[in-house]
Every structure is written in structure tokens, then in C-alpha cells.
């Protein structure tokens with residue numbers, strides 16, 4: 028039996044937000060006294076942006092459920108919706124998979140949004156057996172349980188008021204995932220919604236990236252031919268930043284405008300940041316975030332970068348990418364609301380979308396279907412062959428109602444749609460789809476101002492109050508100019524208050540049709556695209572290792588990819604632990620028969636009643652992890668024992684623990700790494716133990732020379748020089764070759780790229796980058812090279828490019844969240860990190876991470892101090908930030924970021940203050956070579972190991988005089 032109660036999953040404000048959405052867009056529910064609102068309802072009524080907070084909340088609950096029940100990465104959403112129960116509603120004993128058509132429901136969760144006692148009376152949730160035996164609804168509280176008979180439950184009748192919940196069902200069967208259905212719908216609906224925003228400045232769509240593998244790294248030039256209806260992460264990222272690649276003047280114009288605006292600042296930008304007062308800085312930042320449009324709008328999107336960390340902007344959380352995605356949706360939803368004058372509340376951005384605004388009338392509900400009785404109109408549809416909503420049986424089934432099971436019209440046996448009225452009348456006619464039915468209904472409401480009756484007398488003159496549904500459907504509405512059978516404009520008009528009608532094909536019948544349209548659109552656009560960039564998708568496919576048999580842009584792929592993605596993820600194992608355990612279940616309880624880690628079977632058959640050790644694999648950045656053992660074959664009947672790492676030496680002996688405990692992230696889970704080193708620090712990639720210092724500035728001139736340093740022998744040697752003299756260049760090592768790119772020399776800035784082959788001691792010129800830049804960061808990640816940020820001496824960039832050595836080609840990838848000049852970049856655990864630097868206005872303590880498997884940048888914790896011209900290196904699976912300039916001082920401080928704990932900690936400082944030097948890891952030690960210390964060049968080398976701390980290395984070389992060199996280790 029699996030059940031759990033979580034507290035404070037949603038904040039009171041978030042609960043209110045969801046209640047508002049339900050009240051604005053709820054439709055008559057599946058049973059009397061019930062009103063519900065699903066993402067599909069919102070989309071069908073052209074209120075797609077309101078889906079975003081809903082998904083945000085749902086993802087949070089899903090993550091808790093997955094974590095608690097050992098189903099990490101295994102669950103799909105089968106249903107999500109806001110549900111209101113009014114006085115009189117109740118549900119008897121049942122379990123949530125108690126019908127043939129509900130078998131796919133494996134886990135249930137109900138998040139309560141309002142308060143028993145205050146908002147309603149009655150409505151206590153009860154389990155028939157076991158503990159806890161009841162759950163009292165309280166805002167933010169979640170009850171979660173496996174959906175089988177073991178969790179038979181009921182809800183007491185509501186005796187007063189209205190009880191509102193967010194209800195969720197999860198399935199482990201990807202075939203029943205609603206996400207795959209939602210994706211194309213949300214994608215196109217958001218696109219429409221945002222494109223109809225006043226001023227047209229936010230045309231970007233940010234549909235639900237169910238799978239980050241779908242599309243990213245699409246060239247900006249290709250946007251014009253690939254975007255309209257499909258998601259790409261780079262574009263989304265632009266959207267979050269507020270620039271609009273599809274705006275009339277194009278993306279470059281937008282960026283150019285921003286850059287021009289910043290030129291003056293940048294010119295003053297040396298290491299010492301120009302004094303700007305906070306207000307000025309804030310204003311500029313906002314202007315940037317919204318592409319210079321409306322500064323007030325930027326506010327909401329700046330939250331992630333508020334110095335005090337307030338707000339929920341784009342921030343990385345310990346929970347990982349899922350949260351992040353949802354935060355983005357949320358932001359887009361907020362942006363949409365703001366743009367449309369919906370609830371711009373006073374005070375903090377968090378006050379957005381709050382009921383205060385509703386009460387004060389600032390909010391205009393998007394429809395007139397607010398749930399204040401009597402409900403104006405509503406519709407419930409089913410798949411044609413499901414039982415009547417009013418049957419007793421169904422009312423016991425509760426949320427396993429035909430409305431939900433038959434939610435997709437495409438599933439209907441004969442394609443028909445039925446409308447149900449509260450009085451029990453069922454109206455059947457030739458509706459083509461549920462959208463069509465909705466459209467007709469909305470039309471009535473708009474034309475006549477009241478709910479039509481299915482059986483009333485025929486219309487006389489259009490002013491008749493009792494409309495006959497059938498005659499209107501057959502003959503059209505009296506207002507002939509908008510016949511209800513045409514398009515979805517009525518719903519659109521009603522919901523969007525005069526905005527342009529949705530343009531949807533007349534024959535739109537189902538999700539399949541939507542998917543078909545998307546495909547056709549893409550095909551058509553591709554054909555007419557004169558830039559011929561679409562073929563880049565081929566590179567993309569190779570780059571992603573995308574399976575050949577799954578089309579990149581076929582919406583159906585999502586379903587398949589749900590699985591493929593999971594498989595791929597499982598192969599990215601980050602660590603292997605050896606755990607010792609002892610089975611103490613001897614006696615009455617059956618012996619351990621299988622052992623699972625993070626929902627994955629690690630030891631299928633286990634010697635009975637034994638102790639032993641086992642290997643568990645933990646995926647990247649897993650902060651919580653758990654091992655559990657089962658006593659039987661059937662997960663439902665077997666008893667489950669869970670335990671977790673307690674200290675550095677082993678794990679606690681198994682004992683029955685319920686609910687399953689979570690790993691405490693403060694406890695270092697390392698028990699020992701086995702097999703191939705799970706982390707590949709530079710140590711394992713440096714067979715020669717040689718440091719190359721390339722170019723730089725020696726106090727007098729730019730350098731093209733290259734010195735090789737072998738710390739093991741303390742030997743310096745000059746090797747073949749580069750073709751160009753360059754300082755402020757970046758470098759990376761890939762395939763045993765050293766790549767150097769960008770920088771400046773006799774020309775202001777370079778886009779050129781050179782590669783050093785150690786075997787022939789020679790340099791080759793390669794394809795140029797797209798942007799000339801210096802003070803950029805460089806790193807190799809998963810077989811590609813990244814050029815990160817920098818400056819062309821006029822502007823400072825967030826832009827990132829990726830070099831594919833197989834194609835000898837640079838591709839644009841999503842830009843960073845911050846612009847960075849003289850920041851640092853490093854690869855760790857197959858992700859690219861960018862940190863520190865100068866953004867044109869201030870020196871930065873910030874860090875962000877780009878995992879190519881995800882395709883977007885996320886914020887990671889900031890360093891303890893601002894650092895420009897810092898050095899970074901990965902040492903002992905930690906990312907070290909060394910030295911740099913904080914605006915006042917050149918620093919000797921060093922700190923290290925531990926990705927599992929997701930925190931920075933201070934490391935003993937170097938003896939010398941250093942900026943613009945070179946830090947490398949070689950022979951299991953961290954070195955800092957050269958750089959400047961403010962006044963004098965720091966012509967020395969320091970070496971660090973945790974055991975010995977920092978020590979000067981007695982060495983002498985001109986190389987130590989280099990500042991801003993590129994550095995690499997072979």
C-alpha cells in the first residue's frame with residue numbers, strides 16, 4: 028500500500044490562482060454539483076495561457092509522487108484538472124482504477140485548494156483501511172496514493188460552500204499519457220494566444236516541452252521556416268528573455284537595438300565597472316528583458332535575477348529540470364496576462380494573478396462561465412458509448428467518469444459527441460467534435476445571453492429566449508453573419524473579447540487533425556524556405572543520436588520519445604555506489620527477493636535472508652535517492668522495505684520504513700565509486716599531463732606563441748605558434764586536439780579558429796565562428812565545442828555557438844541568461860557551465876548551466892562573490908572558481924561548486940591575488956599559472972591539493988608572464 032500526505036505543496040497564493048482559473052473557465056462537470064476545468068477545456072476555449080499555472084502545480088505534485096513512491100521519471104500524467112464540488116456532492120467507497128477504462132490509473136493525487144471550515148463544510152477524505160484514515164482539506168495539502176483497491180476511499184458530502192481541488196492521475200503507461208496529446212494543442216494554442224497580444228511583440232510560443240530532445244539548436248535563420256507551429260528550445264529561450272525572433276525587424280534588429288543602447292556602457296567597461304545607480308541599472312535590465320518595449324512588463328521576468336533571490340523566475344531548483352520548465356510556462360502565462368491587462372496587481376510581481384485583483388475588478392474573467400450559481404452554460408461530452416453521467420454507477424465511480432475516459436473525441440467509436448445538461452437531458456446531434464459542440468454553445472450564450480435548451484421551441488427572430496439546439500445546429504443561428512458551424516470564432520470572440528478570431532480549419536475534428544495540420548504546415552514552410560537551413564535538422568539528428576525510425580517533428584513521436592528519452596536518461600548514469608546491507612527481515616516477514624534503486628531493478632533475484640553489497644547507479648544530479656527491497660514478485664502484494672545512505676560508510680540495515688525516507692542531501696552519499704569512473708574530471712582526459720599556454724598579453728604585445736609546461740618534470744618548452752597573435756581567446760580540448768577560438772590581436776576581434784595537433788606539432792585553421800568575440804568562454808561538451816559569451820569590443824554577448832567537428836561548422840545554440848564578458852566556462856558531468864564575468868553594467872557572481880540533453884540554460888547557484896576575469900577548472904568533481912576581479916580588488920579567494928549538493932563552498936585562498944590567469948588540473952592537482960594581481964604581473968605558479976593546500980611551484984618561465992592566455996591540457 029502506498030499513500031502519503033504532503034503539506035504546503037502549493038502556496039496559498041498559488042491555490043488562489045488555480046481557483047481563479049477554475050472560476051473563470053470551469054465547465055459543468057461530470058456529475059451534479061461538480062464543475063471542472065482541464066487543460067483541454069482551457070485550450071478549447073482559447074484560454075491556453077491559463078494552462079501554465081496548472082501545469083506548474085501538476086508537475087510539482089507529480090515530482091513528489093514520483094519521489095515518494097520510487098517512480099522517478101516513470102510516471103505520465105493521465106489526467107489533470109481543477110475540480111469544484113458544491114453543496115450536495117460526495118463520493119462513496121471506491122478506488123480510482125475500478126473500471127475497465129480506468130485501469131491505466133496507477134497513482135492518484137488530490138491537492139486541496141481551499142479550506143474546510145472556512146470555505147466549505149464536510150468533504151473530509153477517508154481511507155477505508157489503514158493509516159492515515161482521513162485527510163482534512165487544507166490549502167496546499169496533497170493526499171497521494173496508489174490507485175488500486177488497497178486505497179479504497181470516499182469523500183463525505185459537502186454540506187456548505189464549495190470545495191475545490193486539483194486532481195491528478197498518473198500512469199506508468201506512456202500510451203495513456205495525456206502530455207503527448209496536450210503538447211500539440213498547447214503549442215498551437217499558445218502560439219495563437221501570444222501572437223494576438225497587443226503590439227504583437229510576443230509572438231513566440233512556448234509549448235510544453237514534453238521532451239527536450241524534440242527540437243533545439245535550430246539555426247536562428249531557420250526560425251522563419253520552422254517555427255510557427257513547432258517548439259524549439261532556442262526560440263523559447265529567446266521568448267523568456269523577451270526578445271522576439273519573429274518580430275518584424277527580425278531578431279538581429281532587436282539585439283542590435285539593445286546592443287546599440289549599451290554601447291556607451293560597454294565602452295567604459297574595462298574591469299572596473301562603471302558606477303551606475305541601482306535604479307538606472309534596474310531600468311536598463313528591464314528594458315533589455317522586454318526587448319526595449321514596455322519596461323513595466325519586464326518586471327515579472329526579472330524575478331529570477333533579483334539580487335535577493337525573491338520570486339520564482341527562471342531558477343534552477345534542486346528538483347531539476349521539470350520545475351524549471353514549468354517556471355517558464357508560468358512566466359509566459361504571466362507575461363500574457365500582463366500584456367492583456369489581466370490583473371496587473373500592485374506590489375511585487377508575485378501579486379500577479381491573485382484574487383485580490385479579481386475582487387477589485389481588475390481581472391476580467393475570460394469567460395462568463397464563472398461558477399457562481401447559476402452556471403450560465405456548460406457542456407460535458409463523452410465518447411458516445413460511455414454510460415450516462417447520471418447513472419448511479421457512474422456517480423460512485425467519481426472521477427472515472429465517461430467525461431474523462433472519453434475525453435478525446437478521436438476515441439469515440441462513431442465520432443459523435445453528446446451534450447449533457449444538468450437536468451439529465453442528453454442532446455445528441457452531428458457535432459463534429461467537442462470543440463464544435465462548445466462553439467455552438469458559446470455562440471448561443473453570446474447571441475442570446477442564456478443557456479440554450481436542447482428541446483425548446485424553434486427560434487423566431489433571434490431574440491427568442493428559449494433556443495432550440497437542434498434547429499440552430501441544422502439551420503444556423505439567427506445572427507447569420509456568424510453561423511455557429513463555421514470555425515471556432517465564437518469561442519474565440521467570447522473568450523478573447525474581440526481579439527481576432529482563431530483561424531482554424533473548418534474540418535478540424537480531432538488531435539489527429541491538429542497534428543496533421545502541423546505536419547503539413549511544416550512541410551509547406553520547408554518547401555518555401557529559401558534559406559535552406561532546414562537540412563540542419565539532419566545534423567541535429569546526428570548530434571542527438573536520434574533514433575532513425577522516429578521522425579523529429581512528427582507529433583506522434585512524443586509518445587515514443589517518452590520512452591526513448593527515458594532509456595537515454597538511464598544511460599547517463601552519473602555515479603555508481605556500492606552499498607552494504609543486511610537483511611533483517613528474518614522471521615515472520617518474507618525475505619528480500621528483489622532490490623530496486625530509483626525505481627530500477629538492481630538485483631532481480633536475491634539470496635534469501637542474506638546480507639551483502641550491491642551496486643546502484645544514480646543518474647546525473649540526483650540529490651535524493653533511495654534503495655528499496657521487495658519481498659515478493661507482485662509489487663502490489665509484496666511488502667516493501669526502503670533504506671538510504673546514512674553516512675559515508677554504508678547504509679543502515681533494512682527495516683520497515685513507511686513512508687519511504689528521502690536521502691538527506693546534507694549527507695554525503697558517497698560510499699565508493701566502482702567501475703569506470705563515473706565522473707570524468709580532466710585528470711582522466713590528460714594522458715600526457717601537459718599544459719599548453721597559448722597567446723595572451725605579455726605586458727607589451729599580443730602573443731601568438733605557445734608554451735608547453737609539464738608539471739611532473741617542471742619543464743617548459745616552446746611549441747609551434749598559432750597563426751594569429753591573440754589574447755582573450757578561448758580554448759577547448761576535443762579528440763586529443765586543442766582548439767583556440769576568438770580573442771583579439773592586431774584586429775579588434777577575431778572569429779577565427781585554430782586547432783593544434785600534438786602529433787604533428789602544427790596548427791590548422793578551421794571554419795570561423797559566426798560572431799567575432801573576445802573574452803569569451805570555451806569548453807568541450809559531449810563531443811562539441813562551445814563558444815560562450817564574450818564581446819566584440821562594442822557589445823557584450825549572451826550568445827553561444829557550438830562547433831561540430833564532424834561538420835566543421837558552427838551552429839547557434841540558445842543564448843545564456845546573462846551576458847558575460849571575461850567570464851569562465853567549463854564542462855562538468857556532460858554539462859556546460861558559464862560563470863562570472865561582466866554584463867556591461869556589473870560584475871557577476873552568477874552561474875548557469877546548459878545541458879545539451881536538455882537544450883536550455885538554467886540558473887545554478889551564484890558564487891559567494893562577483894568575479895570577472897576569473898579562472899575555472901573542474902577538480903575532484905567540483906567546479907572551482909579561482910581569483911578574478913570583484914570591482915574593487917583582484918581576488919585570491921577560491922570557491923568550489925559541488926553539483927550534488929548544489930552549493931558553493933570556500934576553498935583555502937591562493938597566496939597571490941590573481942585575475943586573467945590560467946587554471947588547470949593536471950596530475951591530480953589544481954594549478955594556477957600567471958595572471959595579473961592588480962599592480963604587478965603574478966609571475967608565478969601555485970599548486971593546490973586538498974591535502975597540501977596551496978603551494979608555490981618553483982618554476983621560471985616567460986609563460987608565467989602571460990595574462991589572458993588560452994589554456995589547455997593534453
Ligand SMILES: O=C(O)CCC(=O)C(=O)O
Pocket residue numbers: 118123137152180181182192194424425426427
Ligand atoms: O476530492 C477528493 O478528495 C477525492 C475525490 C475522489 O476520490 C475521486 O474523485 O475519485
Ligand SMILES: [Fe+2]
Pocket residue numbers: 121122123180425426
Ligand atoms: Fe477517488
